[in-house]
Amino acid sequence: MLPVPAFPLLAVDIGNTSTVLGLADESLNLTHTWRVRTNRDVLPDDLALQLHGLFTLAGAAMPRAAVLSSVAPPVGENYALALKRHFMIDAFTVSALNLPDVSVELDVPDAVGADRLCNLFGAERYMKNHEYAVVVDFGTSTNFDVIGKGRRFLGGVLATGAQVSADALFSRAAKLPRISLEAPATAIGKNTTHALQSGLVYGYAEMVDGLLRRIQAELPAEAVNIATGGFSRTVQGICQEIDYYDETLTLRGLVEMWASR
Numbered sequence: 001m002l003p004v005p006a007f008p009l010l011a012v013d014i015g016n017t018s019t020v021l022g023l024a025d026e027s028l029n030l031t032h033t034w035r036v037r038t039n040r041d042v043l044p045d046d047l048a049l050q051l052h053g054l055f056t057l058a059g060a061a062m063p064r065a066a067v068l069s070s071v072a073p074p075v076g077e078n079y080a081l082a083l084k085r086h087f088m089i090d091a092f093t094v095s096a097l098n099l100p101d102v103s104v105e106l107d108v109p110d111a112v113g114a115d116r117l118c119n120l121f122g123a124e125r126y127m128k129n130h131e132y133a134v135v136v137d138f139g140t141s142t143n144f145d146v147i148g149k150g151r152r153f154l155g156g157v158l159a160t161g162a163q164v165s166a167d168a169l170f171s172r173a174a175k176l177p178r179i180s181l182e183a184p185a186t187a188i189g190k191n192t193t194h195a196l197q198s199g200l201v202y203g204y205a206e207m208v209d210g211l212l213r214r215i216q217a218e219l220p221a222e223a224v225n226i227a228t229g230g231f232s233r234t235v236q237g238i239c240q241e242i243d244y245y246d247e248t249l250t251l252r253g254l255v256e257m258w259a260s261r
Contacts, residue, residue: 010066011067014076015071017163018230022251062087121254134156161231233247
């Protein structure tokens with residue numbers, strides 16, 4: 001029997017706010033990527049239509065295999081059903097329990113989010129000269145994933161995401177205007193908008209740098225620090241402790257995880 005073709009491979013990273021999708025070729029390179037809003041009310045048939053539309057608009061070949069990472073279980077299950085029903089694909093769903101070559105050094109190993117395990121694989125290319133890495137994943141929450149060589153997930157930090165902090169502030173203070181999260185020209189604001197941007201962007205960057213310094217102080221050797229996620233673009237060049245910025249780290253980690261099974 002001939003082997004079933006596995007490429008293009010569809011990688012789907014389902015977050016609380018957005019879902020990132022990508023198609024990878026035989027060389028495990030991402031040829032297409034998309035970012036869509038995560039909607040817990042969308043049914044499998046709707047998702048199949050969305051997927052087919054994305055592939056068609058991009059002129060991409062239909063996937064032959066798929067790997068899923070989800071922190072929103074109903075959505076992950078619906079993607080799996082859509083792929084099974086309409087694309088005849090049994091998707092591989094990531095969890096700590098089906099990755100035997102990964103050591104999760106937590107009190108409850110299977111409690112780690114699937115996206116954080118993807119970051120472990122995505123960070124490996126940056127660890128050639130380092131025993132440790134810290135991935136700062138800027139999403140709905142900001143996750144600091146501490147990784148050791150040999151695919152060891154050592155633990156980390158969970159902090160409120162910048163947009164969540166901003167939304168909480170605006171909802172509690174009726175007179176404050178909603179603003180775009182971008183860095184102002186100076187830290188000292190001369191108007192309400194710039195003052196808010198300074199606190200939310202520069203203040204957040206200082207929080208990230210401070211936590212990275214604390215994490216480094218607890219490690220026995222120097223770590224390489226990598227940022228990913230949508231808000232990483234805003235703080236690029238502002239955070240002093242970040243060594244690399246890689247928007248596709250989680251998605252690429254999904255692909256490399258699938259290939260390493």
